[in-house]
Amino acid sequence: MKVSIWSDIRCPFCYIGKRKFEAALENFPHKEEIIVEWKSFELDPHLETQPNVDYTEFFMEVKNVDKDTALSMFDRVNAMAKDVGLNFNVEKAITANSLNAHRLIHFAKKYNAADIVKETLLKAHLEDAKNIDAIDVLVQIANEVGLDSDKVKNMLVSEDFTYEVRQDELEARNLGINGVPFFVLDGKYGISGAQPESIFTEALENAWKKHKQEKLTILNTGEGSACDVDGNCD
Template identity: 70%
Template sequence: MKVSIWSDIRCPFCYIGKRKFEAALANFPHKDKITVEWKSFELDPYLETQPEVDYTEYFMENKNVDRDTALGMFDRVSKMASEVGLHFNVEQGVIANSLNAHRLLYYSKTEDLADKTKETLLKAQLEQGKNIDDASVLLDLAVQVGLNKEKVAALLASDEYTYEVRQDELEARNLGISGVPFFVLDHKFGISGAQPTEVFAEALEKAWKNYTNEKLTLLTVDKAGESCDVDGNCN
């Protein structure tokens, strides 16, 4: 059974949601029969990479909030991350367009290294404060996960896989997905946001039952989980 996950490397709740889903999957009796597919979603395709700009100042201006409010928001998401074993460093984040990182992720699928690459990219952006739009940074990360250095260098010097990234985003729009993370189980069950692990566990059970019975059902969640939308609002 396939689980497709739309997310952006810049999205803090995508990393948190990844951890919560993984926790549910780890205890799922049929986990060896689950295939996870990472789908691309850019929260701001037109974002200009600005590594020289202070992230807190950028966030304050972009969200029209004062410093105390911004730091309070950073603290909130960092506490949520710590609950699932992550160590966010939001204030040291780099303002970086994520397209090239998504292209690298797409290439990693051809080498069966997508999950490892996704994890490494999220960590680089949200914990390590690296510039995920810098070719040298991406090349180092690629080598770190076991990708071929020469092939990745050629990829980054081209526009390869840009079309595939845009197709993922088109598919998301066609499905009505406007925020990430968004999980689609067995092409039928939609889960929005970084839901509690228990919700993912229940969703896996219901989707699996439907998958094995070959029946169409609808899974609904009463409350939306934490997510980031296309306007860059994370809540």
Template identity: 60%
Template sequence: MNISIWSDIRCPFCYIGKRKFEAALSKFPHKDAITFEWKSFELDPTLETNTNINAINHFIESKGVDADDASEMFNNVTEMASEVGLNFNLNNAVVANSLNAHRLLHFAKTLNRSNELKEALLKAHLEEGKNIDDLEVLIEIASTVGIDKNDAKTVLTSEQYTYDVRQDQMEARNLGINAVPFFVINNKYGISGAQPESVFAKNLEKIWEETNKSPLKMAEVSNDNTCDINGNCN
């Protein structure tokens, strides 16, 4: 069973959703038969990195919301994160474009390090207040998950994997995905949002059963009275 997950490093619900999905997956009896991959989705591809404004003020200005309402929203999300063991520091999150981070994730995928890097990038942006569009910061983060610094620098100082990011986003549009996180199971079933662990668990079990239906169970009979494909009858 394969699961594709569209998300953005800038998205707090993507980190929360990751934790809830991982919790459900860890208890799933067939977890070793499941593969999953991270897909790129930029919440705002046109966003310009700006280290001179904090995240909440940027949110107020860009969304046109009241300061008190914005503060309440940030506090609510922070509380949701704490329930799954995350320590968000959204007020200090750097307003940063995520394209370079997504390109680095595609490179990490070729090294089987994408899940580790995804975790490190989310933590850096949402908990540690690091600039995920700063090349030196990205190179350092990459090194913490076993990626060679020189290799990471080569990728980041080029246009490598930009096409792959755009392809992920085009695929999302073709599937009608316009919000993240979004989980697609076996290219057929979609789960939108940071759903409760129980929702992920229920759907994993249901889809597994539908995908791996058992053969017919034979009723107890006195004799077969059948002929097989080779013409043998009994």
């Protein structure tokens, strides 16, 4: 059964939601039969990377809040992260466009490394305050998880996988997804936000039960001409 997850590396709740979903999946009795697919979703596709801009000031301007309010919001998110074992430094984040990071995740899918790349990118942005739009940072991340540095660099200086990112985002719009994280279980059941672990557990159980019930039913229509797997036809 497939679970598709739309999220953005810039989204703190996406990292928190990832941890809560993983906790539910770890205790799910059929976890070995669950395929997790990461889908791209840019919170602000037109964001200009500004590594020299103080993130608190950037946040205050975008959200139209004062400094005390901004820091209070950061503290709340950092506390939520600690509850799931993460050590956020949201106020120190680098203002960076996430397109190249999403492209790297799509590249990593070819090598079954999308999950570890997604994890490393989230950590880089939300805990380590790294520039997730910088080619040297992305190449370093790729190298850390065992991907070919030269191939990654060549990909990043091209337009490769931009189409795949846009297709994910088009699919999200078609499904009515306008916020992340968003989890789609078996193509039928949607969960919005970083829900409690218990919600994910219940959703997995219900989706799995329905998934198994909807397996192909072969109708009893009597004998009919057919060819078998060995090429024998009658």
